[in-house]
Amino acid sequence: xxxxxxxxxxxxxxxxASVVVMGEDVGFFGGVFRATAGLQKRYGTHRIFDTPITxxxxxxxxxxxxxxxxxxxxxxxxxxxxxxxxxxxxxEAARLRYRSAGEFTAPITVRSPFGGGIFGGQTHSQSPExxxxxxxxxxxxxxxxxxxxxxxxxxxxxxxxxxxxxEPKRIYNGPFHGHYDRPATSWAGHPQAQVPTGHYRxxxxxxxxxxxxxDLTILCYGAMVHVVANTVAEMAIDAEIxxxxxxxxxxxxxxxxxxxxxxRCLIVHEATRTSGFGAELSALVQERCFYHLEAPxxxxxxxxxxxxxxxxxxxxxxxxxxxxAIEALFEDLRP
Numbered sequence: 001x002x003x004x005x006x007x008x009x010x011x012x013x014x015x016x017a018s019v020v021v022m023g024e025d026v027g028f029f030g031g032v033f034r035a036t037a038g039l040q041k042r043y044g045t046h047r048i049f050d051t052p053i054t055x056x057x058x059x060x061x062x063x064x065x066x067x068x069x070x071x072x073x074x075x076x077x078x079x080x081x082x083x084x085x086x087x088x089x090x091x092e093a094a095r096l097r098y099r100s101a102g103e104f105t106a107p108i109t110v111r112s113p114f115g116g117g118i119f120g121g122q123t124h125s126q127s128p129e130x131x132x133x134x135x136x137x138x139x140x141x142x143x144x145x146x147x148x149x150x151x152x153x154x155x156x157x158x159x160x161x162x163x164x165x166x167e168p169k170r171i172y173n174g175p176f177h178g179h180y181d182r183p184a185t186s187w188a189g190h191p192q193a194q195v196p197t198g199h200y201r202x203x204x205x206x207x208x209x210x211x212x213x214x215d216l217t218i219l220c221y222g223a224m225v226h227v228v229a230n231t232v233a234e235m236a237i238d239a240e241i242x243x244x245x246x247x248x249x250x251x252x253x254x255x256x257x258x259x260x261x262x263x264r265c266l267i268v269h270e271a272t273r274t275s276g277f278g279a280e281l282s283a284l285v286q287e288r289c290f291y292h293l294e295a296p297x298x299x300x301x302x303x304x305x306x307x308x309x310x311x312x313x314x315x316x317x318x319x320x321x322x323x324x325a326i327e328a329l330f331e332d333l334r335p
Contacts, residue, residue, distance in 0.1 A: 006037060059076075
């Protein structure tokens with residue numbers, strides 16, 4: 001995924017002179033995860049440049065750049081540090097088109113590594129995507145594969161609205177590094193899949209059906225797609241797995257069609273449970289598919305606690321909890 005993101009930035013920098021990349025250590029050093037490695041040498045310090053450690057300043061400057069014709073791609077080094085920039089994102093970037101009656105836009109793409117699974121502790125493992133889905137005017141994108149990461153990032157940069165682009169750092173460099181799971185190698189979306197060179201887009205707002213099935217619909221995104229795919233592959237269950245890819249705009253048509261077909265729905269995300277995006281998904285499924293549901297909508301999520309270091313694998317939704325939740329959805333069929 002790191003290579004795919006670097007390639008997407010390279011393609012857009014070469015294709016569009018208005019694209020600039022900014023953030024802490026993104027220039028000479030190439031980013032803490034090396035996602036911007038080599039770009040400053042190729043495009044110069046005026047287009048790939050380091051910023052001070054000030055998240056509100058990074059986003060504030062990016063909004064001004066966007067309003068006056070540039071397409072900034074600011075990086076927040078870890079999603080855990082994005083909170084100082086919330087006022088700029090929510091009160092300025094998300095509202096600019098509306099409050100100016102379309103005279104100004106904020107075509108910025110905020111990249112940030114998010115999620116756990118790397119023993120980063122409570123300040124390097126958070127999943128704050130739900131906060132941004134609550135704010136009208138922002139788009140929220142989370143890829144799960146290298147191919148999607150490149151296509152979605154290109155689409156986000158070309159979009160005229162502000163996009164929050166969260167990158168699951170657990171699968172930045174390919175297969176998982178956990179003691180209880182591994183990528184589902186039979187799935188074409190393997191974390192080390194090949195990615196085409198050159199320009200291609202994946203439309204924002206379109207989910208991907210990772211696996212078709214008739215018994216159960218599982219909604220997930222990011223690293224959870226791989227955990228779910230691996231878990232289902234080892235169970236005698238014909239589950240349909242949907243990778244949302246973009247949370248806002250949401251592909252509700254694909255979700256609705258799947259749940260009406262299967263009659264059961266499980267939602268999996270690693271963010272905390274209360275007010276997580278799974279709650280919105282559950283409400284939407286209940287509103288649109290109530291008469292087709294054979295069981296209550298289930299959720300497997302992180303817990304409502306600060307992200308733990310020593311108990312990370314208990315916190316991170318894994319095969320044991322997902323398998324248990326799937327079995328609970330079929331309790332009515334047990335003799």
